[in-house]
Amino acid sequence: MKTILDTLEAGTTWLEKKGIEDARRNMQLMICHQLDCSKIQLYTRFDEPLDESALAPLRVMLKQRGEGVPLQHLLGTVEFYLRDFHTDARALIPRPETEELAEILIKRFKLPESPAILDMGTGSGVLGITLAKEIPSAAVTCADVSTDALSLAEQNATALDAQNIRFVHSDLFSQIEGGYDLIVANLPYVPETDRPSLAPELAHDPDLALFGGQDGLDIIRTFIQEAPSYLNPGGIIALEIGIHQNEEVEKLLSATGFTDIKTYPDLSGILRFPTASKS
Numbered sequence: 001m002k003t004i005l006d007t008l009e010a011g012t013t014w015l016e017k018k019g020i021e022d023a024r025r026n027m028q029l030m031i032c033h034q035l036d037c038s039k040i041q042l043y044t045r046f047d048e049p050l051d052e053s054a055l056a057p058l059r060v061m062l063k064q065r066g067e068g069v070p071l072q073h074l075l076g077t078v079e080f081y082l083r084d085f086h087t088d089a090r091a092l093i094p095r096p097e098t099e100e101l102a103e104i105l106i107k108r109f110k111l112p113e114s115p116a117i118l119d120m121g122t123g124s125g126v127l128g129i130t131l132a133k134e135i136p137s138a139a140v141t142c143a144d145v146s147t148d149a150l151s152l153a154e155q156n157a158t159a160l161d162a163q164n165i166r167f168v169h170s171d172l173f174s175q176i177e178g179g180y181d182l183i184v185a186n187l188p189y190v191p192e193t194d195r196p197s198l199a200p201e202l203a204h205d206p207d208l209a210l211f212g213g214q215d216g217l218d219i220i221r222t223f224i225q226e227a228p229s230y231l232n233p234g235g236i237i238a239l240e241i242g243i244h245q246n247e248e249v250e251k252l253l254s255a256t257g258f259t260d261i262k263t264y265p266d267l268s269g270i271l272r273f274p275t276a277s278k279s
């Protein structure tokens with residue numbers, strides 16, 4: 001009978017042949033998911049035999065992973081700011097760099113006592129829900145044009161018991177009323193011209209979450225132009241953008257009258273998080 005270690009080795013080899021990066025980690029996490037145990041527990045159970053009731057679903061997951069289905073969709077969750085968020089095809093899989101944006105906002109910005117916060121393009125809700133949980137006195141609004149994304153975000157807010165939060169179906173600010181102290185937005189920024197060269201796994205993210213027109217900035221341009229009307233004086237705008245988009249976005253912010261413009265780098269040094277204030 002196959003042990004956990006046999007299964008881990010065989011699955012890793014198979015995923016490597018399929019060109020999956022980090023194959024061993026992928027396989028470990030799929031086994032942990034199937035056995036409902038942590039990675040540490042897995043190491044202590046290597047010699048345990050796996051019967052067909054555990055192997056059969058693992059084979060299905062392995063096959064799907066080999067076909068390029070993202071690991072996060074197979075596991076059903078992603079950790080973001082130390083909380084587990086459900087993730088599926090309804091919204092973009094939360095990315096680790098977005099966690100860095102949450103960290104910057106929580107640690108580096110001084111917000112009013114009970115800030116009104118808007119998360120525009122909330123997707124699975126990771127930014128808005130994290131801010132709601134980390135700043136319990138905040139009143140957070142999460143908006144998205146996708147009703148699918150909103151249903152996932154609401155599911156996550158309920159699972160994480162975020163109560164200081166509401167959800168609005170809105171194409172940018174069309175259904176939003178003003179008065180925010182912080183507006184954060186990770187809107188689509190992938191240039192249409194990059195579509196043919198994108199990693200196959202991105203095909204599992206909704207198009208609506210990725211593409212922002214020819215240079216990627218179509219939606220962000222409108223967002224920046226409209227945002228001042230929805231910010232309180234001294235209010236902050238914070239975005240996530242793609243590589244080499246910072247100069248154009250800083251110009252847009254400046255042309256719209258924002259001050260204190262600063263773009264923070266992500267951990268790999270890409271200037272990814274522009275922030276600015278309304279004077």
Ligand SMILES: C[S@@+](CC[C@H](N)C(=O)[O-])C[C@H]1O[C@@H](n2cnc3c(N)ncnc32)[C@H](O)[C@@H]1O
Nearest residue numbers: 092094121122123144145146171172186188209
């Ligand atoms: C890059 S995803 C980010 C999702 C989430 N905020 C995150 O960080 O993981 C962009 C999100 O913006 C939403 N979106 C796209 N166009 C929009 C628009 N015009 N108005 C509001 N939301 C929009 C998409 O549906 C998608 O959920």
